[in-house]
Amino acid sequence: MNSYPPELLAQLAPVMFVAGLDAFSAPSSQPSTPSTPISTKANEFSILATRLRDALQAQRKVAIWQPEKAKTFQVILVDKEVRFPPRKLVPPEDPYYSAAHSPLSPLTPTSPLHPDGLIAPIWIRKHTSLVPSVFVLFMRIFEYPQTTPVSPLDAPDSNREREKELEERKRDAELAAEVAIRKKATNERGIKLTAVLLATRKMLGENGWPICYDLLSKSMNQSDDPTLDTRLTFIRRQSGLDSRAALFVLSPVSPAELGEFVKSLQQALYEPALEYYTAHSKRVRRKRNRHSQAAAYPIPPQTSSIIARPLRPEGWTVRYEYKMACFAEFRGEDEVALKHYQDAHSMLVVMFGSTAILPPRTKRWAEAKVLADCINVKISKLYLYNNEHALALSHHNAHVRIFTDFSRGWGIGEETFEYWSWIARQHRILAELLEQGTRSTLTIPVHKPPPAMPNMILTASQIQNGVKGIPANALELDSIRSLGINPSHALQHPGFYYFMAAKCTELRRERFLAALEIENSQKVPMSSPGFMNEKKVDHLTIVLELYTKAYELFKKYAVVDPQSPTQGRLTLWIAYRIAQTYYQSGKYDMAIRLVTFFS
Incomplete structure (x- = not known):
């Protein structure tokens, strides 16, 4: 999958920015003493911040195969002063x-897509790395230093209490002002802002207080600080925070309790994240409807000079x-995402069908081709998520067949190394997708009919003409036993597609060597960029890698059947091809070792 931009293949999930945890210094390695309570508290919060960073980042990793629908975020740690990219110039x-x-936008002259580009990986990167759906800001709430009275009978110091109240109000106002500044920036983008205030356990209460304090909660125990509720209400109102899941309080807790807090935080913010991506979908849908009502652009005649043409309605539809x-993928709505990916793929096929819309071997043509391949992977993956193996393989085969027909018209058909390079890439990416899936939840179907019924061994003529008194499904099963299954119509284990990729890479090498021989015979160097890049490719190393992966997976998925001892013939043949490739590479010792081992 390294041949394609990772942004176009990765599974999309709601993005959460977390800021403020870097404000706490690293925990000190020196043991604390009772005489230094302030440093002890600082060390506690440093440990808490470190655990929070680890717990939040462990929730979800960026990956291509992630069928789980848990309410988790892709968490990105950012600076408190992080700025979002401008919406407009x-x-x-x-x-x-x-x-x-x-x-x-293609309509912006300084855009990399101007004037007729479709989608750039940077657009995905923007929504996965630069703009979140929710923003969580960690801050420390001010706590006035505690003093121990000389005697329990001493009356409270009214001056000190007043000084404490004024200082707390001042610090709370400063904290609220800082939150309000961030709130203004997130409001402009429709991003949910949540503040998490860190406080000591004494402030929250040693017994019974929840580790998470939400202002909407109606079942909160009393803290040791009777003014805490008033202070939190003041902070929320002054900063303009929402009344729903916008303010939490957390104290240094055990790792188990911290895990519960992280889980509850994500669950509370998941709904606002879905609303954020839903609002984006509605905005894009309105734009699509406006463009669909616009008049179609005439296709300008092709000339020898390259003229920058605006993006056509078909291109806007793809976008x-x-x-x-x-x-929809951000929201976890796989069926909706599948429908839109299919529509985008279908419109891309329409665009590729006209060389006037997408002239071959141009920059935009190459970008659109990569986009079509990546959308094909997305569609196949979403089918596999739902265990629709036949539909996944059918769409993959249709994609290969359609673009094979296009390739012949573009002059890069079966006689060129470019074609076989692309075909090998399609087989390999399907193999890698299946391999990742089988490590998780995907189960490869077993294409083995049930055992034959007694007295059900039929002749070919009986299968063709039918036999009275025998159920139709029995005839079908016996037909499968006799004729087998076309491997291109049934999803195989990933080793089969690595094997196909290796064979296509061998054909790619043959076509390249033929082109190289023509260049040497004519003594005129070919200056095409594709041919120059192909000279840098170590084809035999790629073939060895693919055959080796195929061999290992064929052994893994081998079915031991004493009645069919020839089932391992293909595995042995792949081993032979590995030895032959070593021989072609000049590594004769490895070739002899393999031949000796399998002989």
Whole structure:
């Protein structure tokens, strides 16, 4: 899968920015003493911040195969002063702001997609690394230093209590002002902001207090500090925080309790995250509807000079369908995402069908081809998530068949190394997808009919003409036993597709060597970029890698059947091909060792 941008293949999940944890210094390695209570508290919060970082980042890792639907976020640790990329190139106060476009829009002259690009990986990167759906800000709530009275009978010091109240109000106002600044930035993007205030256990109460304090909770125990509820209400109102899951209080707790806090925090913020991506989908859908009502652009005649043409309606449809698919994937709505990915793929096929829309061997043509391949992987993966193996393989085969037909028209058919390079890549990416899936939840179907019924061994003519008194499904099963299954119509284990990728890579090498021989015979160097890059490829190393993976997986999925001892013939043949490839590479000792081992 390294041949494609990882952003276009990764499973999308809601993004959470976490800020403020770096404000706490690393925990000290020196043992604390009772005479230094302040340093002890600082060390406790440093340990808490470290555990929080680890717990939050362990929730979800970026991966291609992630069928789980748990309410977890892709957490990114950021600085408290992090800034979001601008929505448009002009500031909001500019009178032309409403008519301006995104920096990544094909309508923006400085955009990498101007004037006719479709989707760039940077757009995915923007929504997975630069702009979150929720923003969690960790801060320390001020606690006035405690003093021990000389005698329990001493009356409270009214001056000290007043000084304490004024100082707390001042610090709370400063904290609220800092939160309000961040709240303004998140509000402009529709991002949910949540503040988590860190406090000591004494402030929250040693017994009975929950580790998570939510202002909506109606079942809160009393803390040791009777003014805490008033202070939190003041902070929330002054900062403009929402009344729903916007303010939490956490104290240094055990790792188990911290895990519960992280889980409850994500569950509380998951719904606002879905609302964020839903709002994006609605905005994109409105744009798509406006473009679908616009008149179609005439296709300008092709000339020898390269003229920058604006993106056609078909291209805008691909953009909008792809964006809605991504936002549905962020929300975990696989069926909706699948529908939009299919629509985007279908429109790409329409665009590739006209060389006037996508001229072959141009930059935009290459970008669209990569996008189509990545969408095909997404569609196949979503089918596999739902255990629809036949549909996944059918779409993959249809994608290969359609673009094989296109390749012949583009002049890069079966006689070129470019074609076999692309075919090998398609087989390999399917193998890697299946391999990742089998490490998780995917189960490869077993294409083995049940044992034959007694007296059910039929002749070929009986199968063809049918036999009275025998159920139709029995005839079908016996037909499968006699004729077998076409491997291109039934999903195999990943080793089969590594094997196919290796065979295609061998054909790729043959076509390249033929082109190299033509170049040497004509004594005129070929200057095409593709041919120059192909000279740098070590084909035999790739073939060895693919055959080796195929061999290991064929052994893993081998079915031991004493009645069919020839089932391992293909595995042995792959081993022979590995030895032959070593021989072609000049590694004769390895070739002899393999031949000796399997002989």
